[in-house]
Amino acid sequence: MLAVHPVQEAIRFLPVLIGVLFIGRNGQGHIWSLVGLGIAIAGGLLRWFTTTYQITPTHVRVKRGLLRRRELSVPRDRVRSVDLTAHPMQRILGLSRVVIGTGRSDRSDEGVTLDALAAAEAARLREELLRRTAKPVVTEEKPAQKELSRLSPVWVRYGPFTLSGIATIGVVVGSLANLFNETHLDPDEFGLLNSVIGQLAAAPLAVAILEVTVVAAILVAVLSVIAYVLAFWNFRLVRTDGTLHVTRGLLTTRSTTIELRRLRGVEISEPLLLRAVGGARCMAITTGLRAGRGAEHGGSVLLPPAPLEEARRVAGAVIDSPPPAGQDLLRHGPKAHRRRYTRAFAVATFITGVLLLLWWLAKWPTWPWQAALVLYPVGALLAEDRFRNLGHALTQGRLVFRHGSLLRRRYVLSCDGVIGFVMHRSFFQRRAGLVTLTATTAAGRQHYACTDLPGHEAVALADAAVPGLLEPFLVRRE
Numbered sequence: 458m459l460a461v462h463p464v465q466e467a468i469r470f471l472p473v474l475i476g477v478l479f480i481g482r483n484g485q486g487h488i489w490s491l492v493g494l495g496i497a498i499a500g501g502l503l504r505w506f507t508t509t510y511q512i513t514p515t516h517v518r519v520k521r522g523l524l525r526r527r528e529l530s531v532p533r534d535r536v537r538s539v540d541l542t543a544h545p546m547q548r549i550l551g552l553s554r555v556v557i558g559t560g561r562s563d564r565s566d567e568g569v570t571l572d573a574l575a576a577a578e579a580a581r582l583r584e585e586l587l588r589r590t591a592k593p594v595v596t597e598e599k600p601a602q603k604e605l606s607r608l609s610p611v612w613v614r615y616g617p618f619t620l621s622g623i624a625t626i627g628v629v630v631g632s633l634a635n636l637f638n639e640t641h642l643d644p645d646e647f648g649l650l651n652s653v654i655g656q657l658a659a660a661p662l663a664v665a666i667l668e669v670t671v672v673a674a675i676l677v678a679v680l681s682v683i684a685y686v687l688a689f690w691n692f693r694l695v696r697t698d699g700t701l702h703v704t705r706g707l708l709t710t711r712s713t714t715i716e717l718r719r720l721r722g723v724e725i726s727e728p729l730l731l732r733a734v735g736g737a738r739c740m741a742i743t744t745g746l747r748a749g750r751g752a753e754h755g756g757s758v759l760l761p762p763a764p765l766e767e768a769r770r771v772a773g774a775v776i777d778s779p780p781p782a783g784q785d786l787l788r789h790g791p792k793a794h795r796r797r798y799t800r801a802f803a804v805a806t807f808i809t810g811v812l813l814l815l816w817w818l819a820k821w822p823t824w825p826w827q828a829a830l831v832l833y834p835v836g837a838l839l840a841e842d843r844f845r846n847l848g849h850a851l852t853q854g855r856l857v858f859r860h861g862s863l864l865r866r867r868y869v870l871s872c873d874g875v876i877g878f879v880m881h882r883s884f885f886q887r888r889a890g891l892v893t894l895t896a897t898t899a900a901g902r903q904h905y906a907c908t909d910l911p912g913h914e915a916v917a918l919a920d921a922a923v924p925g926l927l928e929p930f931l932v933r934r935e
Contacts, residue, residue, distance in 0.1 A: 461546055461573050504521070507522055516530050517533060538713065539583040539587055540714075541583060542709060542711045550573075551575060551576050552573035554570065554571070555579050557571075557586065587700070614734075615734065616681045618730040619728070620677060621681045626676065688707075691705060693705070694760065701715040701720075705761070713758075720743045720775070721743060721901065722870040722901075723739060723740065723742060723869050724869075726866050727865040729863045729864065737765040739760035739763075739775075740758055742757075742902075776871075778855065784850060789891075789910055793844065800840070801836030805833050805835075849918065854872050855869055855871055856872060856875070857869050876899065880894055893908045894906070894919060896922070
């Protein structure tokens, strides 16, 4: 900690220190920068002097803070996951960061975190916290391991289609803009930037747009590949007795343990660009792991962007049931089909109508509303694709839902993990006799919807998935 935290604090304050160095007047900017650097290092040192932790048979306790002393205590029976991460400096020093997930703390920025422990001690602590038996283990034999998947170098070709580089470009552009603003730098002083701007200004508008688009696409693709390699290099999914172990990362390594007894299903996600090249992701639906923060940053990833068949195979191997991940699903009928087209054409009509009124009343040019007419064929293609991707099934004690077009998702949810159903009908759904059936669970996103089911099919599906749950509310016909 004495080696890692001062460096972390110095890096965190680096933009401020650079700003002070440039803004400082009378030649004293470097002095104030050194003062700020000293304060950052002192803050990192104080974290070691004021942080202690204790592991008892019943609780995990962490104390930290100097002026604001804080103690966090978590019962051991509430521990859901223990993740190990290590950035490059920690790996050089043989250290690891332990993040203890309780299901509740994972949804906030502050959790039970021990940073940094010796790598061997961190691994031992993970095994101890995830051990559910009170009796000590009498054998030193390692549990049998079965490798379910390992990263193939050819999967890197899916990196450009994840578009993760867009976020990197946004961060870089925002940081440069903030640096120029804080340091009062004049962009005109950079010759390369001036030449690029001059070339774009001299070129025809269509050519300039094409050039910017091509450069942006290449940049996004390159950064997306780099992000893919950094996040998923050395990826390995291993199954042991009662757990799944996921390890990944090039510079910063991450190790996640998922208990099979808390696993409630799997999700296969296919964003449009990734689906176009035959790729998909696979995530776990389990209690105690983050949801909604992205597959790369959460702890639920079971497979990085990879071939769809590999995603289906891994999903089947994880839940010990290959068929649900790739089987054909039941369609939702002509009313759901018509509803997709109605919504697509309604949006196209609204946008075209507004532009037409602006042309008529506000003397806008004619090309905007004429260009908006392309929304009708595009909407028809999108509606057809959304309907073809809509489906459900109940097989081997598992609910299978699929929906989406720009982002197609298939959920394979264990019926044992379903704790309730919500049947929602909008005004237009009532007129069409359709229902959105939502299965609620304590795992993952906590609610998984099957949209636009015929009413009688929704009731029958819910009753068959969890027998007896709807019995008090059903009137059965003889």
